[in-house]
Amino acid sequence: MSVRDFLLTREGLHSWLSRLARDYPLIAPVEEEKGVITFKQVGGPQEIVFDCAPSTLPPKEWFLPSTEELFAFSTAGGGITLQEPPGPKERVLFGLHPCDVRALLALDPVFGGTYPDPYYLGRRKATIIVALSCTKPGPYCFCPAVGGDPVVAAGADLLLTESGSSFAVKAMTSRGEEIIQRYPGHFAPDEEGRGERARQELAGQLAGMFAFLPDLRGVKEFLDGHFELPYWEEVASRCLGCGICTYTCPTCHCFDIFDQSWDGARGLRARCWDSCMFSQFTRMAGGHNPRPTQKERVRNRFLHKLKYHQDRYGLGGCVGCGRCVAKCPVNIDIRRIIGDLKELASHG
Amino acid sequence: MRETARQLLREREVGLVIGYAAGSEAYWVTPAFIKEEAQADRLVWNPFCVNSLAKYLINYHHEPYKVAVVVKGCDSRALVRLLQDNQVQREKVVVIGIPCLGVVDAKAAALKIAPGTRILGASVTDGEFLLQTESGTLSLPRGEALCAKCRYCENPTPVLADTLLAEEVAAEPAANIYAEVREVESWPREKRSAFWDGHFQRCLRCYACRNICPACTCRECVFDQTDPCWVAKAHNLSENTAFHLIRAMHVAGRCVDCGECERACPVNIPLRLLNQKVIKDIKELFGVSTPGSRLDEMPALGMFATEDPDEFN
Amino acid sequence: MDNPLKPYPATIVKITDETPDVKTFQIVFDDPGVWDHFRHKPGQVAQISVFGVGEATISITSSPTRKGLLEFSVKRVGLLTGALHQLEAGSKVGIRGPLGNHFPYEEMKGSDLLFIGGGIGLAPLRALIDFVLDGENRSHYGQVEIIYGARSAADLCFKDDLFNRWPHMPGTKVYLTIDRPEEGWNGHVGFVPSYLEEISPSPRNRFAITCGPPVMIKFVLSALQKLGFPDERIITTLEMKMKCGVGKCGRCNIGSKFVCVDGPVFYLSQLKELPPEF
Ligand SMILES: Cc1cc2nc3c(=O)[nH]c(=O)nc-3n(C[C@H](O)[C@H](O)[C@H](O)COP(=O)(O)OP(=O)(O)OC[C@H]3O[C@@H](n4cnc5c(N)ncnc54)[C@H](O)[C@@H]3O)c2cc1C
Ligand code: SF4
Numbered sequence: 047m048s049v050r051d052f053l054l055t056r057e058g059l060h061s062w063l064s065r066l067a068r069d070y071p072l073i074a075p076v077e078e079e080k081g082v083i084t085f086k087q088v089g090g091p092q093e094i095v096f097d098c099a100p101s102t103l104p105p106k107e108w109f110l111p112s113t114e115e116l117f118a119f120s121t122a123g124g125g126i127t128l129q130e131p132p133g134p135k136e137r138v139l140f141g142l143h144p145c146d147v148r149a150l151l152a153l154d155p156v157f158g159g160t161y162p163d164p165y166y167l168g169r170r171k172a173t174i175i176v177a178l179s180c181t182k183p184g185p186y187c188f189c190p191a192v193g194g195d196p197v198v199a200a201g202a203d204l205l206l207t208e209s210g211s212s213f214a215v216k217a218m219t220s221r222g223e224e225i226i227q228r229y230p231g232h233f234a235p236d237e238e239g240r241g242e243r244a245r246q247e248l249a250g251q252l253a254g255m256f257a258f259l260p261d262l263r264g265v266k267e268f269l270d271g272h273f274e275l276p277y278w279e280e281v282a283s284r285c286l287g288c289g290i291c292t293y294t295c296p297t298c299h300c301f302d303i304f305d306q307s308w309d310g311a312r313g314l315r316a317r318c319w320d321s322c323m324f325s326q327f328t329r330m331a332g333g334h335n336p337r338p339t340q341k342e343r344v345r346n347r348f349l350h351k352l353k354y355h356q357d358r359y360g361l362g363g364c365v366g367c368g369r370c371v372a373k374c375p376v377n378i379d380i381r382r383i384i385g386d387l388k389e390l391a392s393h394g
Numbered sequence: 395m396r397e398t399a400r401q402l403l404r405e406r407e408v409g410l411v412i413g414y415a416a417g418s419e420a421y422w423v424t425p426a427f428i429k430e431e432a433q434a435d436r437l438v439w440n441p442f443c444v445n446s447l448a449k450y451l452i453n454y455h456h457e458p459y460k461v462a463v464v465v466k467g468c469d470s471r472a473l474v475r476l477l478q479d480n481q482v483q484r485e486k487v488v489v490i491g492i493p494c495l496g497v498v499d500a501k502a503a504a505l506k507i508a509p510g511t512r513i514l515g516a517s518v519t520d521g522e523f524l525l526q527t528e529s530g531t532l533s534l535p536r537g538e539a540l541c542a543k544c545r546y547c548e549n550p551t552p553v554l555a556d557t558l559l560a561e562e563v564a565a566e567p568a569a570n571i572y573a574e575v576r577e578v579e580s581w582p583r584e585k586r587s588a589f590w591d592g593h594f595q596r597c598l599r600c601y602a603c604r605n606i607c608p609a610c611t612c613r614e615c616v617f618d619q620t621d622p623c624w625v626a627k628a629h630n631l632s633e634n635t636a637f638h639l640i641r642a643m644h645v646a647g648r649c650v651d652c653g654e655c656e657r658a659c660p661v662n663i664p665l666r667l668l669n670q671k672v673i674k675d676i677k678e679l680f681g682v683s684t685p686g687s688r689l690d691e692m693p694a695l696g697m698f699a700t701e702d703p704d705e706f707n
Numbered sequence: 708m709d710n711p712l713k714p715y716p717a718t719i720v721k722i723t724d725e726t727p728d729v730k731t732f733q734i735v736f737d738d739p740g741v742w743d744h745f746r747h748k749p750g751q752v753a754q755i756s757v758f759g760v761g762e763a764t765i766s767i768t769s770s771p772t773r774k775g776l777l778e779f780s781v782k783r784v785g786l787l788t789g790a791l792h793q794l795e796a797g798s799k800v801g802i803r804g805p806l807g808n809h810f811p812y813e814e815m816k817g818s819d820l821l822f823i824g825g826g827i828g829l830a831p832l833r834a835l836i837d838f839v840l841d842g843e844n845r846s847h848y849g850q851v852e853i854i855y856g857a858r859s860a861a862d863l864c865f866k867d868d869l870f871n872r873w874p875h876m877p878g879t880k881v882y883l884t885i886d887r888p889e890e891g892w893n894g895h896v897g898f899v900p901s902y903l904e905e906i907s908p909s910p911r912n913r914f915a916i917t918c919g920p921p922v923m924i925k926f927v928l929s930a931l932q933k934l935g936f937p938d939e940r941i942i943t944t945l946e947m948k949m950k951c952g953v954g955k956c957g958r959c960n961i962g963s964k965f966v967c968v969d970g971p972v973f974y975l976s977q978l979k980e981l982p983p984e985f
């Protein structure tokens with residue numbers, strides 16, 4: 047088996063990133079505005095934010111853009127022609143945290159399956175993922191509570207772990223190995239297992255650093271048997287239905303489809319993010335709405351995160367990134383919700 | 395406050411008290427909907443009670459009972475706004491007013507207070523917020539921690555209240571209230587334009603700013619009217635800009651400057667700056683006060699359609 | 708379907724007025740090669756596009772045994788259905804599908820079939836009715852009974868089938884009812900569920916398949932249970948707001964199920980497992 051572990055000095059990382067930025071579109075976390083970290087294409091390492099707390103918005107935008115053209119249509123000449131936009135070029139997405147990679151794994155079966163979605167899957171295929179182990183959890187992170195691992199990002203092509211003055215690099219896929227081979231001279235083989243030790247050490251350090259880890263055991267089983275709970279009314283009375291929690295969530299995938307035409311003869315069909323927290327989301331022609339009040343909507347969101355996604359795909363619907371916690375304007379905190387459900391489960 | 399709530403509920407004066415309960419972090423509170431006397435112990439008042447609770451009253455419009463709501467000075471303007479719009483009936487609300495020494499900006503506080511910290515008590519002095527925690531007293535300098543909207547507060551004491559829970563607080567002279575607006579006004583057009591483009595392109599069109607706004611109360615919002623509508627949800631600079639200008643115009647003359655939209659915005663768009671520009675211009679044009687600050691003054695504009703925001707673009 | 712969100716270009720070849728607000732559209736694909744992979748089964752749906760307006764989920768009402776064309780019966784209720792009603796023969800549309808699951812026609816072999824429809828709800832049933840009545844399929848199924856009602860005589864869809872075709876097919880009976888008496892109507896008057904109880908079909912070796920407005924379905928389901936039909940032999944279709952039709956846009960879920968891919972056809976036994984959120 048070929049060597050899969052390498053070491054990279056800090057300077058080596060910077061020069062490698064500069065090369066990457068020249069050879070590929072390089073997408074990485076940047077501070078777009080004071081306190082707002084988002085994934086943007088960068089010109090080089092100097093723009094990148096290496097800090098650990100998760101970005102304000104998840105990298106989801108690069109796979110499921112907030113608005114994207116599905117095809118252009120034209121009825122010129124009596125017929126009808128549909129033209130899809132070109133697929134993306136190969137690109138490198140750098141600096142995802144393990145939770146963000148896990149979120150992509152949770153989205154994959156949604157966009158794969160019986161009806162593969164060429165837009166999402168095309169972007170997935172075109173993207174080389176370089177993940178970064180967390181060295182310090184963000185204030186609202188709780189990935190270990192939902193089965194996540196803040197150090198090892200299964201699903202990434204390359205995993206970088208900061209260790210003293212250098213970085214341990216692990217090729218997690220053959221694509222990751224190829225990338226390393228493409229840049230000889232940057233990576234030194236790690237023959238003494240330093241990377242593995244560094245990752246284990248970091249995992250040990252991180253274990254005690256999470257401020258609040260809700261206990262998820264038994265919560266899904268409780269929800270399986272309890273759809274109707276007065277508790278949801280209490281949560282819903284606070285909720286503004288603003289959708290921030292879903293727009294900032296790396297695993298939310300809901301979208302709306304709509305047409306835009308200027309003259310009827312040509313136009314676009316596009317999709318854009320939508321949210322189950324919005325009142326219009328399920329309202330049908332004639333006004334019937336199966337989720338008529340915020341209570342049903344709030345319940346849908348939490349059940350999707352904690353139960354439905356698990357039922358459907360065998361994967362957790364929440365990766366514990368804490369973004370919804372950070373941003374909800376009325377402090378509806380999924381960590382607390384889990385705790386409250388746990389309480390309800392044990393006390394009835 | 396707990397005693398007031400208990401009494402109101404006990405005497406069946408109201409069926410519900412809307413106040414604040416402790417949040418999941420020291421620097422957050424969460425709205426609390428108290429229906430039973432025994433639950434009143436959940437209520438808190440501390441310098442983190444930044445949310446405006448007035449808009450929740452609309453959800454209880456059709457209930458037979460009266461609702462008590464806790465309001466700070468700025469929140470009382472929102473309440474006046476809702477009353478003037480007939481969104482809320484005066485005889486169905488009991489207003490618990492809290493004269494306010496300013497609240498803390500949670501984003502600033504989050505940098506200073508470790509996650510998981512429990513707050514045992516809090517006090518406010520001229521220069522700092524003092525927080526008693528399990529591991530001792532923590533001081534947040536007022537200059538750093540105070541919410542932007544509190545820096546030049548026009549109404550620290552609620553303009554409308556059935557009971558006041560503390561001594562009235564006098565407003566400090568607010569000469570500089572529009573300093574930031576003036577600063578942006580002084581920029582050359584290109585700079586202003588780049589400034590707003592930079593912010594607007596970030597907008598997610600989540601509409602949190604609308605949902606939280608006490609002046610946005612249309613039953614069918616223009617942004618929702620046609621379901622499959624580009625302007626409704628598409629996310630790009632020109633549509634975002636259109637959204638922001640329409641929003642600013644729709645709340646013109648009605649925005650009470652509570653700062654809630656800016657607080658809610660997940661991507662830190664300086665919405666308050668835009669609103670303040672409009673408020674300032676209307677004040678200059680019509681010689682009125684900040685909307686909601688005077689019970690006897692109806693909004694200056696039933697309909698507002700000047701080209702002013704273009705100047706700001 | 709290499710891109711499940713991209714419709715096949717198609718042309719409306721014929722439009723029939725069924726009722727004042729329902730029209731049936733006969734549609735053919737512009738590229739005949741599409742038929743090779745568009746193999747629908749009774750009960751499946753398609754998304755019809757009017758380009759520039761959008762899409763709507765519509766049941767394929769023609770049986771797969773009728774090759775070379777698709778039929779859709781559309782009630783005018785909103786934006787897209789309104790736009791469709793404006794179109795004329797020769798207009799271009801788009802078709803995405805076939806989508807969703809289908810009626811369990813294999814499992815139904817050897818049984819009698821009871822169809823209970825209301826209003827536009829006959830559209831999905833019609834695909835299965837014609838499927839079992841067509842050609843050699845007929846021999847695999849027992850008695851076919853159809854109970855169908857609408858608000859008024861004018862609101863009955865598929866009048867040609869109801870009056871001229873189905874009653875004349877071997878082993879087939881059609882029972883019609885309208886909500887209120889009206890001049891010129893000699894048939895039964897009353898709501899579908901009570902007519903069903905009057906007719907009182909035996910549950911022995913029989914499947915009941917129902918589709919119609921939500922209230923009708925609700926009462927029909929309880930009437931069928933009263934008549935002794937087991938939950939595994941009561942079949943209905945559900946309606947939820949849909950956009951993608953392929954399990955991605957997230958809005959048509961009832962609990963962990965997506966109506967667009969796990970439905971629209973459900974056994975009553977399955978419905979009872981779902982949270983009551985539809
Ligand atoms: C499985 C299934 C089968 C159906 N079969 C038929 C049929 O055979 N004939 C028929 O006339 N109607 C059928 N419908 C209902 C039809 O889809 C809606 O009436 C139609 O989508 C309304 O679209 P609109 O643009 O005219 O209305 P608008 O109110 O303008 O709709 C706006 C959007 O909401 C969605 N929507 C609204 N109401 C519904 C609804 N009831 N169901 C699904 N999506 C909705 C649509 O995606 C539409 O784009 C079916 C619905 C489902 C779910
Ligand atoms: S962010 Fe909070 S208030 Fe907004 S929809 Fe989500 S839970 Fe409700």
Ligand code: SF4
Pocket residue numbers: 291294295296297298351363364365366367368369370371380
């Ligand atoms: S639900 Fe909240 S914590 Fe969980 S993945 Fe989504 S944003 Fe992160």
Ligand code: SF4
Pocket residue numbers: 292297298299300320321322323346347348350351957
């Ligand atoms: S249903 Fe709601 S919670 Fe689930 S992915 Fe969609 S928006 Fe997110």
Ligand code: SF4
Pocket residue numbers: 098099100143144145146180182183184187188189190194195196197365366367368
């Ligand atoms: S949730 Fe876990 S993986 Fe994600 S940023 Fe926080 S610590 Fe890292």
Ligand code: SF4
Pocket residue numbers: 596597598599600601602603604655658659660661662663665
């Ligand atoms: S809250 Fe912020 S991101 Fe959301 S719509 Fe308003 S300005 Fe845009």
Ligand code: FES
Pocket residue numbers: 948949950951952953954955956957958959960965966967968
């Ligand atoms: S219609 Fe999109 S998930 Fe069912």
